Amino acid sequence: MQRIDIIRRVAERDGLIIANIGFPARELFSVQDRPGNFYMLGSMGLASSIGLGLALSQARPVYVIEGDGALLMNLGSLATIAREAPPNLCLVIVDNRVYGSTGNPPTARAGATDLAALARAAGCARVLEAEDEQQLQTALEGFSAGLTVIVAHAEPGNADVTIIELSPLEIKNRFMQHLQAG
Amino acid sequence: MTIDRQIVDSIERAGVDLVCSVPCNLLGAVMQLLDAGRVRHVPVTREEEGVGIAAGAALAGRRTLLLMQNSGLGNCVNALASLTGLYELPLFLLMSHRGGERERILAQKPMGQAAPRVLDALGIPYDVIATLNDCIRLEEALRATYAESRMRAAFLQPELWSCSA
Numbered sequence: 566m567q568r569i570d571i572i573r574r575v576a577e578r579d580g581l582i583i584a585n586i587g588f589p590a591r592e593l594f595s596v597q598d599r600p601g602n603f604y605m606l607g608s609m610g611l612a613s614s615i616g617l618g619l620a621l622s623q624a625r626p627v628y629v630i631e632g633d634g635a636l637l638m639n640l641g642s643l644a645t646i647a648r649e650a651p652p653n654l655c656l657v658i659v660d661n662r663v664y665g666s667t668g669n670p671p672t673a674r675a676g677a678t679d680l681a682a683l684a685r686a687a688g689c690a691r692v693l694e695a696e697d698e699q700q701l702q703t704a705l706e707g708f709s710a711g712l713t714v715i716v717a718h719a720e721p722g723n724a725d726v727t728i729i730e731l732s733p734l735e736i737k738n739r740f741m742q743h744l745q746a747g
Numbered sequence: 748m749t750i751d752r753q754i755v756d757s758i759e760r761a762g763v764d765l766v767c768s769v770p771c772n773l774l775g776a777v778m779q780l781l782d783a784g785r786v787r788h789v790p791v792t793r794e795e796e797g798v799g800i801a802a803g804a805a806l807a808g809r810r811t812l813l814l815m816q817n818s819g820l821g822n823c824v825n826a827l828a829s830l831t832g833l834y835e836l837p838l839f840l841l842m843s844h845r846g847g848e849r850e851r852i853l854a855q856k857p858m859g860q861a862a863p864r865v866l867d868a869l870g871i872p873y874d875v876i877a878t879l880n881d882c883i884r885l886e887e888a889l890r891a892t893y894a895e896s897r898m899r900a901a902f903l904q905p906e907l908w909s910c911s912a
Binding site: 583603605606607608610611612613614615616617618619620621622623639641642644645649733734736737740741744745 | 764765787789790791792793795796797798799800801802803804805806807808809811825826828829830833834835836
């Protein structure tokens, strides 16, 4: 499974999407640009936190496309997410063991770290792993049951996609208008 | 009325919806009063995490505040610039200001002295709250933050709590 395969499955869902900086955001923009997508252009490591704040503040489902390298920058987020446990948050961790947007050097995950075990130990009750698209689809369909963490194992590599042709304010304004319109 | 009550009243009157916090000794009573009130309080593991949570809440139109020691400002500089600032989201940074003349913990001094200049470098305006009367400015600054959709900050000076460090 490639990252863009995971993103394609998430984009089929009805909900808001927070996309991690770099290729995850660019691949989402390429797969399906829509007002309910929030593309991170900076602040690496904060995708899961942005998703948590959004999920706590409104009722629509929130999907976060996170990476293993980015999550490792902000591991405390798993503990906060487990304590707050918003039922409308689905954290999808693309676990490809490399920093894909900076030339693919290995993350610490390339060692022995088990991200699903970390999420469980942090207190997240519903943690699923997906090795292929079928398992991912099943995991995504089970999300209605409450706070869900999905560790999606992926091959390293980026799709050949364009840059995001939107300014930060365009991304924000249409996202907020989309939310206000219900 | 205690200074802690005044601070929390200002936060509540300005319509703040969400406070993310990392503890400081000086802010203990403020956090307890917040927990007893109507504002949602989310303690976080690191200040930068709070910047992220606040940004997500601000996207949903919420009024957000990050409550921390000035040392925490150093932990969230990039996020303030490349998330909150880049997308022009409102966020109020309310900090206890350690490291002043009466500070007995030497390690508080370097960041205490640097913090105002860090805010200057980021282009974030701030107030220094040193007396009970200054608290009036706190509520005005909070209201301006959300009205103008930008970042502002305030330093709470230790002398506000007369018996503190």
